[in-house]
Amino acid sequence: MEDMFVAILSMLLVVALIPLYLWRRRQVPQSHEQEAQVQHRETVVRPTGTRSRMRRRHTSAASTSSAPPAAEETDDGSDEEALEGEYYNAKASKKKGRKKEERQAQRQAEEAARESRHTKQDRYAEIRRRKDEEHEAKERLLEEEAEARKAKEEEAAALEFEKWKGEFSVDAEGTTENEVQDGSQGLLYDFVEYIKKQKCIPLEDLAAEFKLRTQDCINRITSLEDMGRLSGVMDDRGKYIHISYEEMQAVADYIKREGRVSIAHLASKSNQFIDLEPKAAMITEEELGAQDEIAVA
Amino acid sequence: MASGAGGKVSFKVTLTSDPKLPFKVFSVPEGAPFTAVLKFAAEEFKVPPQTSAIITNDGVGINPQQSAGNVFLKHGSELRLIPRDRVGA
Numbered sequence: 001m002e003d004m005f006v007a008i009l010s011m012l013l014v015v016a017l018i019p020l021y022l023w024r025r026r027q028v029p030q031s032h033e034q035e036a037q038v039q040h041r042e043t044v045v046r047p048t049g050t051r052s053r054m055r056r057r058h059t060s061a062a063s064t065s066s067a068p069p070a071a072e073e074t075d076d077g078s079d080e081e082a083l084e085g086e087y088y089n090a091k092a093s094k095k096k097g098r099k100k101e102e103r104q105a106q107r108q109a110e111e112a113a114r115e116s117r118h119t120k121q122d123r124y125a126e127i128r129r130r131k132d133e134e135h136e137a138k139e140r141l142l143e144e145e146a147e148a149r150k151a152k153e154e155e156a157a158a159l160e161f162e163k164w165k166g167e168f169s170v171d172a173e174g175t176t177e178n179e180v181q182d183g184s185q186g187l188l189y190d191f192v193e194y195i196k197k198q199k200c201i202p203l204e205d206l207a208a209e210f211k212l213r214t215q216d217c218i219n220r221i222t223s224l225e226d227m228g229r230l231s232g233v234m235d236d237r238g239k240y241i242h243i244s245y246e247e248m249q250a251v252a253d254y255i256k257r258e259g260r261v262s263i264a265h266l267a268s269k270s271n272q273f274i275d276l277e278p279k280a281a282m283i284t285e286e287e288l289g290a291q292d293e294i295a296v297a
Numbered sequence: 298m299a300s301g302a303g304g305k306v307s308f309k310v311t312l313t314s315d316p317k318l319p320f321k322v323f324s325v326p327e328g329a330p331f332t333a334v335l336k337f338a339a340e341e342f343k344v345p346p347q348t349s350a351i352i353t354n355d356g357v358g359i360n361p362q363q364s365a366g367n368v369f370l371k372h373g374s375e376l377r378l379i380p381r382d383r384v385g386a
Binding site for chain 2: 157160161164165167168169170171172173174175176
């Protein structure tokens with residue numbers, strides 16, 4: 001029973017000493033690394049030795065009876081502590097070395113991956129650039145072909161034009177009369193005066209003179225009659241006869257004077273009252289008549 | 298204005314972009330392509346042929362890819378020369 005107790009106590013002591021040792025080691029890392037390098041070679045043998053010693057310790061702890069177990073254990077503990085220290089040094093340094101190697105390997109692997117990625121990207125960029133260049137070259141070619149085609153077509157058109165140009169001629173030239181734009185009131189006055197002068201005019205001739213349609217001429221004349229600016233009759237053969245108010249008054253007076261008159265007689269008499277000669281001729285006669293009167297006077 | 302004698306047709310072309318409405322009467326062979334007539338008319342009126350078009354007095358456009366005789370038959374002889382941006386307006 002006591003032996004058991006002692007064994008358990010010694011185990012607890014050992015377990016308590018391990019973190020202490022580790023803490024100390026962290027405080028002075030350099031010296032321990034050097035030791036680790038030296039002891040690295042011995043670690044092959046030591047761990048097994050220490051493990052076997054630890055096993056022996058447990059059994060010895062179990063078998064020993066009384067004696068001050070703490071004192072014995074401390075003696076054993078200090079020896080073992082140093083051994084353990086060395087063991088853990090070696091182990092830690094080995095672990096560190098392994099970690100360092102792993103990190104280095106990882107770094108190398110990362111670098112290698114980065115490099116391969118860069119080369120891949122460069123290759124893709126190169127391929128893309130080459131494709132763009134080819135595409136641009138193709139487009140340029142197409143544009144040049146289109147321009148060449150266009151130039152050829154223009155040349156052909158120009159040649160054809162030169163071929164026909166010799167047979168073209170300008171027969172007449174001028175400017176279109178803009179009487180309508182210059183003064184519409186003047187035009188209406190001219191219209192009325194023209195009818196008065198002509199006395200008896202075919203409506204088609206009137207339309208051609210004033211560049212209107214025949215129906216438009218008829219409408220104009222009707223409107224002017226309503227306005228009182230024209231007076232006359234339109235016959236069924238397409239003529240308009242202008243009869244002045246004076247002539248109409250003369251016919252009316254004759255009818256009133258005679259009282260009862262036949263149409264045939266009236267018609268023959270009207271020819272005397274109404275003159276169908278164009279007014280230009282009338283003016284000449286009037287002038288002559290005036291001159292005669294003067295002469296008589 | 299129209300005459301078919303001697304294989305020639307006449308067109309009276311009025312330049313409508315000018316307020317004075319100047320016109321010229323061209324006598325051209327029947328078989329001449331109307332593109333050549335258009336170019337000739339444009340040069341006579343001193344306007345760029347590439348930006349000009351010929352239409353009828355009613356405002357109907359004339360396809361220049363036909364002969365002068367065809368144009369005369371379809372559209373008559375009274376034509377107008379307009380700047381091309383006015384086509385369809």
